[in-house]
Amino acid sequence: MTLLRNSGYWRWSAGVQLNRLPATMAPLAFTVLTTATTGSYRLGGIMMAVFVAAEMVGAVPTGRLLDRVGPARGLVMMLSLVAAGLFLLAAVASAGAPDLVLLALAIPPGLVAGGLSGGFRTLLAGTVTEEELPRAVSIDAMIFEGVIVGGPLLVALLATSGPAVPVLAMAVVALLAALFVPRRVVTRDPQRTFEHQPIPVAACVPWLMGLFTVGLLLSTIEVGLLPLVQRLGAPDATTAIVIVVLCAASITGSALYAVRGKVGDPRLFLAGFVLGGIVVSAGLGWAGLLGGVALIGVCTGPLMAVSSVNLQKLLPERRRAEGFSLAFTVQASGFGLGSLAIGVLPVWLCPLLGVLAALVSCGMLVAHPRRAIGTPSVTS
Numbered sequence: 001m002t003l004l005r006n007s008g009y010w011r012w013s014a015g016v017q018l019n020r021l022p023a024t025m026a027p028l029a030f031t032v033l034t035t036a037t038t039g040s041y042r043l044g045g046i047m048m049a050v051f052v053a054a055e056m057v058g059a060v061p062t063g064r065l066l067d068r069v070g071p072a073r074g075l076v077m078m079l080s081l082v083a084a085g086l087f088l089l090a091a092v093a094s095a096g097a098p099d100l101v102l103l104a105l106a107i108p109p110g111l112v113a114g115g116l117s118g119g120f121r122t123l124l125a126g127t128v129t130e131e132e133l134p135r136a137v138s139i140d141a142m143i144f145e146g147v148i149v150g151g152p153l154l155v156a157l158l159a160t161s162g163p164a165v166p167v168l169a170m171a172v173v174a175l176l177a178a179l180f181v182p183r184r185v186v187t188r189d190p191q192r193t194f195e196h197q198p199i200p201v202a203a204c205v206p207w208l209m210g211l212f213t214v215g216l217l218l219s220t221i222e223v224g225l226l227p228l229v230q231r232l233g234a235p236d237a238t239t240a241i242v243i244v245v246l247c248a249a250s251i252t253g254s255a256l257y258a259v260r261g262k263v264g265d266p267r268l269f270l271a272g273f274v275l276g277g278i279v280v281s282a283g284l285g286w287a288g289l290l291g292g293v294a295l296i297g298v299c300t301g302p303l304m305a306v307s308s309v310n311l312q313k314l315l316p317e318r319r320r321a322e323g324f325s326l327a328f329t330v331q332a333s334g335f336g337l338g339s340l341a342i343g344v345l346p347v348w349l350c351p352l353l354g355v356l357a358a359l360v361s362c363g364m365l366v367a368h369p370r371r372a373i374g375t376p377s378v379t380s
Contacts, residue, residue, distance in 0.1 A: 002132065003128060003132045003135050003136055003139070006127070006128060006132065008127045008128075008182060009124075009127055009128050009132075009136055011127075011180055011182055012120070012123060012124055012127045012180075012182050013139075013140060013143060014180045015075075015120060015177050015179075015180030015181050015182065016117075016120040016121075016124075016140065016177075017143055017144065017147050018173050018174075018176050018177035018180060019079065019116050019117065019120055019174070019177040020117070020144060020147050021147055021150070021151055021154075021170075021173050021177075022082070022086070022113075022151075022170035022171075022173050022174055023113070023151075024147055024148050024150070024151025024152065025151040025152070025154060025155050025166060025169070025170050025173075026048055026051060026170065027044075027045075027048050027152075028151075028152045028155040028156070028159075028166070029155045029166035029167050029169075029170060030044040030045075030047045030048050030051070030106075030167070031044030031045065031048075032044070032155065032159045032163050032166055033090070033093050033163050033164060033166070033167055034047060034093070034102065035163070036163030037093045037094065037096060037163060037164075038099060038102075040099070043099055043102070043103075046103065047102060047103055047106045050103050050106045050107060050110070051106045051107075051109070051110040052110070052332070052336075053110070054106070054107045054108075054109075054110025054111045054114065055110045055111070055113055055114035055332070056114065056329050056332055056333070057111065057114070058110065058111035058112065058113075058114035058115065059114035059115050059118065059325040059326065059328060059329040060114075060115070060322055060325050060326050060329065061115070062078065062111070062112060062114050062115025062116070062118075062119075062325060063114075063115035063118040063119065063321040063322035063323070063324065063325030063326070064115075064321070064322045064325075065115070066078075066115055066118070066119040066122070066321035066322075066325075067122075067318050067319055067320070067321045067322050071119040071120075071122045071123050071321050072123060072181055072182060072183055074119060074321075075116060075119045075120065075123075075178065075181045076178045076181050078112050078113075078115070078116060078119075079116065079174045079175065079177050079178040079181070080174075080175065080178055081108075081109070081112045082109045082112050082113050082116070082171075082174045083171040083172070083174040083175045083178075084171075085105070085108045085109030085112065086109055086167055086168070086170050086171035086174065087168065087171045088105060089102070089105045089106065089109070089167060090164040090167040090168045090171070091164075092105055093164060093167070094163075094164045114325065114329070115321060115322075115325040117324070117325070117328050118320075118321045118322070118323070118324035118325030118326075118327070118328055119321045119324075119325075120181075121308070121320075121321075121324040122320040122321040122324060123181070123182050124136060124137075124140075125312055125317075125320065126182075127182055131261075133309055133312070134257070134258075134261060134262060134264075134305055134306075134309055135258045135261050137304070137305040137308050137309060138254045138255070138257045138258035138301055138302070138305050139254070139258050141250070141254040141300075141301040141304060141305065142251050142254045142255060142258070142301070145247055145250055145251050145254075148247075149247070154166075154169070155169075197316040197318070197319065198316075199314075199315060199316065199319050199322070199323050199326075200314050203314050204311060204314050204315070204323070204327075205364065206361060206364040206365050207307040207310050207311045207314075207327075208307075208311075208326070208327055208330045209357070209360060209361040209364055210266055210270065210303055210304075210306075210307040210361050211304065211307050211327055211330055211331040211334070212330050212331060212333065212334040212357060212361075213270070213273060213303075213334065213354060213357040213358045213361050214300055214303055214304055214331060214334065215330075215331040215332060215333065215334025215335040215336075215337075215338065216334035216335070216337055216338045216353060216354045216357050217273055217276075217277055217296060217338070217351065217353075217354025217355070217357070217358070218296070218300065218335070218338070218354075219334065219335040219336075219337075219338030219339050219342075220338040220341060220342060220350040220351050220353065220354055221242075221246065221280065221293060221296065221351065222243075222246075223338065223339045223342045224342045224347055224350055224351075225239040225242055225243065226239055227342075227347040228242070228280070228289060228347060229242065229289075231283055231347060231348075232283075232285065232286060232289065234286075241290070242289065242290065242293055245290050245293050245294055245297070246293050246294075246296070246297045247297070248297070249293070249294040249295075249296075249297025249298045249300075250297040250298070250300050250301055251301075252297075252298060253297060253298035253299060253300060253301045253302055254300075254301030254302070254305070256298075256302075257301055257302040257305055264302060264306055265306075266303060266306045266307065266310075266361075266365060267362050267365055267366070269299040269302050269303040269306070270299075270303065270358045270359075270361055270362045270365075271358075271362070272295050272296070272298065272299035273296060273299055273303070273354065273355070273358040274355050274358045274359060274362075275292075275295060276291075276292040276293070276294075276295035276296035276299070277292070277296065277351040277352060277354045277355035277358070278292075278351075278352070278355055279291060279292030279295070280292035280293060280296070280351045281348050281349070281350075281351040281352050281355070282348075283348060292351075307327075308324075308327075311323065311324070311327055334357070337353075338350065338353070338354065341353055
């Protein structure tokens with residue numbers, strides 16, 4: 001597999017994982033910081049919500065700016081700004097600043113960080129070949145599972161040295177990510193004047209809907225774990241079993257997709273979401289819950305990969321950071337809506353929202369097969 005010998009890919013992978021690590025650290029890091037400095041763990045939750053909202057607001061404008069200045073140069077600059085914002089937040093919190101000041105200081109790094117993932121994803125297109133891309137995205141998804149677990153563990157370890165240390169570490173990690181931004185990327189398209197070429201939104205909608213579906217269904221499972229196991233009469237601690245099954249299935253699905261090395265038909269993975277969501281909603285005991293969660297997990301990585309690969313084929317080269325930033329924002333909105341649903345709807349109904357989204361996405365792919373699925377499969 002030539003991808004494993006591609007040093008440029010592994011440099012990109014190190015940079016993108018370091019870029020993601022602060023986001024996985026932030027929920028617990030903010031809670032630890034505010035609990036120690038203000039006595040309120042709730043303020044940490046509100047600060048995280050403000051940070052995420054700022055990311056969503058700033059994602060597309062930041063992505064557009066990265067397209068204009070160049071993703072590599074722009075990422076180094078913006079990661080440095082994120083680090084500076086986090087350093088300032090930690091310092092001001094340690095000095096005993098009021099709650100509103102802390103909330104306000106969470107906004108600038110969030111606004112800047114919103115487009116960073118889109119910028120890194122844009123650089124991947126020039127780091128690997130088109131044939132390597134499906135595998136590259138799948139391997140990245142597998143590594144990201146480790147980052148998701150590692151972020152909170154790192155915070156728990158660092159918090160023993162002081163409440164501000166995890167936030168300071170987030171800033172240091174952002175600076176390290178800047179060091180790994182790929183400097184040399186290959187331009188695939190000879191045309192260089194894409195600033196005014198529009199993004200084909202209509203053609204992108206089925207793939208954006210697929211990413212929204214991932215966010216919506218996964219969040220109803222992850223946020224709703226406690227009521228899902230309580231519905232079975234099981235103790236709260238058994239939620240860990242479901243988390244392990246979900247993570248293991250997600251890694252397995254991404255690994256199988258990477259080994260196969262083909263783009264694949266997204267309708268197969270959407271069908272897995274539909275079946276898995278229905279089984280989880282039906283309350284068929286532990287076998288139903290774990291089986292449904294496993295099916296959803298196995299399909300998650302491939303669905304994200306096929307959506308990402310096809311979005312890249314549709315986006316103009318000089319609008320990719322903006323386009324991928326929009327994609328990440330759409331997926332984040334799915335996570336937010338799923339979390340909200342858990343708070344206001346019966347637990348059995350929430351997974352069915354993800355099922356409905358998957359059916360709508362599949363319907364879009366059926367209605368526009370040439371535009372949405374007509375990209376030929378590639379192998380490496």
